[in-house]
Amino acid sequence: xxxxxxxxxxxxxxxxxxxxxxxxxxxxxxxxxxxxxxxxxxxxxxxxxxxxxxxxxxxxxxxxxxxxxxxxxxxxxxxxxxxxxxxxxxxxxxxxxxxxxxxxxxxxxxxxxxxxxxxxxxxxxxxxxxxxxxxxxxxxxxxxxxxxxxxxxxxxxxxxxx
Amino acid sequence: xxxxxxxxxxxxxxxxxxxxxxxxxxxxxxxxxxxxxxxxxxxxxxxxxxxxxxxxxxxxxxxxxxxxxxxxxxxxxxxxxxxxxxxxxxxxxxxxxxxxxxxxxxx
Numbered sequence: 001x002x003x004x005x006x007x008x009x010x011x012x013x014x015x016x017x018x019x020x021x022x023x024x025x026x027x028x029x030x031x032x033x034x035x036x037x038x039x040x041x042x043x044x045x046x047x048x049x050x051x052x053x054x055x056x057x058x059x060x061x062x063x064x065x066x067x068x069x070x071x072x073x074x075x076x077x078x079x080x081x082x083x084x085x086x087x088x089x090x091x092x093x094x095x096x097x098x099x100x101x102x103x104x105x106x107x108x109x110x111x112x113x114x115x116x117x118x119x120x121x122x123x124x125x126x127x128x129x130x131x132x133x134x135x136x137x138x139x140x141x142x143x144x145x146x147x148x149x150x151x152x153x154x155x156x157x158x159x160x161x162x
Numbered sequence: 163x164x165x166x167x168x169x170x171x172x173x174x175x176x177x178x179x180x181x182x183x184x185x186x187x188x189x190x191x192x193x194x195x196x197x198x199x200x201x202x203x204x205x206x207x208x209x210x211x212x213x214x215x216x217x218x219x220x221x222x223x224x225x226x227x228x229x230x231x232x233x234x235x236x237x238x239x240x241x242x243x244x245x246x247x248x249x250x251x252x253x254x255x256x257x258x259x260x261x262x263x264x265x266x267x268x269x
Contacts, residue, residue, distance in 0.1 A: 012198040012233070013225055037173040040235075040242040040254035041202050064174055064239035072173075072240065078225035079235025079242055081201035095201035102197065119265050123190060123204075126269040144229035147195055 009099040010058070011075035011082060014148025014156050017058035018082075018094070020049040027096060027105045031120075032112035038064075038072050039081050042117040045096035046084055047105060054092055058156060100150040169218075170258035172236035172243060176220045179253070183214035188255060188266045199225075199233050200242045200254070207245055207252040208264055215251065 007024070010017035027047040035044035061073030061082050073083030084093040096102050110116070132138065148156070168185070171178035186209025196205035222234030222243050234244030245252040255264045 012195070012227060034173070036256045038239070038241060039200055039202055039256060040172075041200050041204075041206055041256040043202070045202055062237075062240065066173060066239075074235070074240025076237065076240075078199075078227075078233070079223065079237075079240050080198060081240055081242065097197045097200060097202040102203065117261070123266065123269070126190065126266060129189070129268050140230065141195075141228040145195075146225075146227050147198055150194070 005104070007099055007101070007104075008057070008152050009082075009094065010148055011078050011080035011098065012147050013075060013078035013080075014153070015059045015077040016056070016061050016075045016080075016082060017148070017152065017156075019055045019057050019152075020053055020094070022050060022053040024049055024105055025091070026109065027107045028109040028111055029107055030111045031114075031116035033115045034066055034070075035084070035112070036115065036117075038066065038084075039095075042120060042123075043110075044081065044084070045102075045107060046093040047096060048091040048093045050091050052090075057152065168258060168260065170253070171219070172222075172239050172241035172257065174236065174239035174241075176238040177217065177222055177236045177241075177243065178219040179215065179257075180218050181210055181215050181253075183211035185210065185264070186250075186252075187268065188264045190266045190269045192269065195227055195231075196245070199227070199235075199245075204269075205242075205245065206255040206266060208255055210251045210253055212250070 025048040029043045031043045062076040063071045065071045168181045188208040190204045192204045223237040224232040232246040
């Protein structure tokens with residue numbers, strides 16, 4: 001299954017932004033320990049796009065060569081994991097959480113489940129934190145939010161002209 | 163939750179930590195800020211004790227995502243590592259060498 005549309009995404013601070021067109025191939029969750037570690041998390045959600053359909057529209061990632069075969073791209077300013085790249089191929093993988101609309105891409109597969117977090121299937125059943133008694137903290141965060149919005153912007157950082 | 167010494171770090175090993183003492187409640191957070199920090203669907207974090215947390219190699223770089231919040235990562239490999247708020251410091255569970263006793267309890 002693939003998803004076909006023009007899509008944008010980028011890191012948390014907005015220093016690195018990208019645009020993809022055409023199909024996003026093989027949206028999946030990788031549970032290998034290298035993806036867990038690179039994500040600081042339980043898995044890394046990834047999908048592939050042809051290099052010819054991929055454009056960096058602002059900035060450039062830093063790269064960490066996690067093995068001789070694979071390099072991982074992230075924002076040098078805020079750290080967001082962005083890309084899983086095998087340079088000899090004609091495609092690049094991007095992290096689904098970095099898309100402006102992650103919910104629009106449905107994962108279709110899981111991979112490398114040998115180190116899969118044993119309680120993965122229980123996560124959605126966890127009890128929900130109660131809502132805060134006052135909105136003060138949420139309001140303070142909203143008023144000082146330094147995260148790039150979930151759409152492309154003409155200039156960066158925000159405040160100059162969004 | 164656990165009262166032993168625990169260690170962990172980023173993917174490349176430039177930043178490593180050791181914690182002695184009791185960790186707080188492990189949780190996962192679905193907010194868009196955490197999704198973005200981790201490039202994923204949610205964050206998985208655990209609160210560190212006020213004392214007993216030390217960086218044993220290097221230290222994270224920080225991005226201030228809002229007025230009181232700093233999010234730490236390894237500047238060499240990018241691994242998202244910390245979430246600091248006025249009430250304390252939380253560590254990404256995926257960075258721990260042994261995660262077997264860090265089951266999240268709430269979301």
